[in-house]
Amino acid sequence: MLLEKIKTPGLSHLSYLIASGGKAAVIDPRRDCEIYVEKARAQGMEITHIFETHRNEDLVTGSPILAEMTGAKVYHGPNAAGEVAFAETARDGEKFDIGQLTIEALETPGHTDDHLAFVIHDNGYSDGPVGVFTGDALFVGDVGRTDFYPERKREVAGMLYDSLQKLLALGDQAIIYPAHGAGSVCGSGMAEREFSTIGHERRNNPRLRIDGRGAFIDAKIAEHHYQPPYFRLMERLNLEGANAAPRILRPRRLDLGTLRKDQSDHVIDIRDPMAYASGHFPGSMCLPVGMISAFAGWFIHEDQSIRLVASDEDQLSQAMSHLVRIGLDNVVGGYTGVVPAAANGVTMKSIPMISTGTVKERLDQNASDWTLLDVRDAGERAAASIEGSKHIYVGELNERWQELGKQHHYTVMCASGMRASVAAGWLASRGFEKLDIYLGSMGAWKSAHG
Structure with missing residues (x-):
């Protein structure tokens, strides 16, 4: 048997590969999804199932791409805001066999209407489930946000409360496998660790310790969350299925002349902030490579083109990974060499x-x-x-x-x-x-x- 967590830097996104008896399933795959195929094949496993806990708002799903690569079926919950073009609908109580394991769908709406958890049963040890993929309903130290339906805010907060009771009923022994860790925009109170159990969360998670459904609803609607504009793009792409991105490469190399003549919508300087402040090309914005996932979607729209300015090739490769995962693919090219450009007399701007x-x-x-x-x-x-x-x-x-x-x-x-x-x-x-x-x-x- 195998259960492996795959973490996506920047987004704090957690996806999973679970396998038994030569079969494997992937839960909430990211867009650059070769990693799942490589890991499954290394273990002699065939990916036969792909499960989505919900329609993600903060990243592009890799499910349609992974399905094309492997022939696996994709399963998504009911009540999505539109048809999920690449998935079949899984409903409460539906079960899927993965070797000795059985994966059971559990409808857990609240964060989104289509939210599912997937409960893990080991058929050799039948006294309670081993674990549960909780998606964005239950995190380590926090629970999912409920602000995506503002006109129904009390209703959806109450739905999440009821869903959490279903998760708690799985038993204290169940290990939880959430879709995000600390640093994600999907929750502000997550613990730094990414491992826990239902029992530990029951005793320690502040949101689970709130006394009663009404108080929980009041607490949830009092929260403040930001919704970057790119969330709408993610929602659409995760219904339609984004264009394939089977392998991420660094952007095309730009020379200084091309960089300065090109008329892209944005020039993004992905170097360290101190380097940007000391000297940068006029008109460029500062977005350090490690902050692209958090902020690029606020300032860059889907149809806008991008030039990258970096310290080295590794930064360019990392930036491409972050951008592709949130659907911002229109990168014209990348440039390294700000210091040589300055030495050749190119005028730079600085910010004290x-x-x-x-x-x-x-x-x-x-x-x-x-x-x-x-x-x-x-x-x-x-x-x-x-x-x-x-x-x-x-x-x-x-x-x-x-x-x-x-x-x-x-x-x-x-x-x-x-x-x-x-x-x-x-x-x-x-x-x-x-x-x-x-x-x-x-x-x-x-x-x-x-």
Whole structure:
């Protein structure tokens, strides 16, 4: 037997390969799905089933591609917002044999209407299920968000509560295998570890410790979550099936002349934020390679073209992986060589980094032509903020930058300076020039002021 977790960096997406008796199933495959075939074949297993816990909002499914590669059938839950073109419908109680294992579908709506969990039974040990693939209903330390149906918010929160009771009824011995880990946009309170049981979550998960259905509903509708624009793209592609992406390669190499002449919609500098701040091509935005999954979908639309600027070829390859997984395939090419370009006389832009002392001085001066712009999320802002600062979440600057004056001076801050660099880079790409970044941001402020 085999049960292996495959983690997708950036998205904190967890998919699984489970196998027995020469047969294998994949749960929630990502778009670049050769990895599942390679792992199954290495174990002498044939992939015969593909299970989707729900229509994902944060990544493109690999199910139709994997089905074409293997001949396996794809199973998806009922009540999807449209027909899932590449899948058959699995319903509550339906069972699938994988060698000595039986996988049982369990309808668990709430996060989405079509949500399924898949319960693992070992037929050689019949006293309770071994585990359950919980999708986005139950995480380690948290439960799924319920904000995708705002007009039905109390109803769907109640549905999730009822679904969680079904999961808890599987027994404390059952191991849980969620679809996401800490860092995912699908939940804010997940534990750093990615292993747990129903029993441990029953005792320790804050959302499962809420007393009663009504209180649970109240708690869920009081949550605040952001919905990047690319969620709508993911939802559509995960109904239709995205174009195949069987192997991710680095983008076509661009020379300096082509880079500067090309008229792509976005030039994305994926280098370290300090490198970007020190010197970058005019008009380029800052999106470090490790932050592409979290923020590219806020600023880049499906039909827009992209040029990448990187430190090396490895960064370009990583960036392509992240972009393809969220359906942003239109990458014209990639360039490495910012420092040589500068040495050859190419004009570069820079964004200064400033310290806590400078921020404090400016706040004390209360100048009308300067604003401290806090781009953290609403929860962070509510927990602690600097008096006199203005708040716009970094992702929402995709449109709200138009509320800001290009002749005004902004110092951008977040928790450490990383998201502030993304925000400042976006503003710079929109033509803002009076910008600087608070290095250390809220962390530095707390260290200095307690």
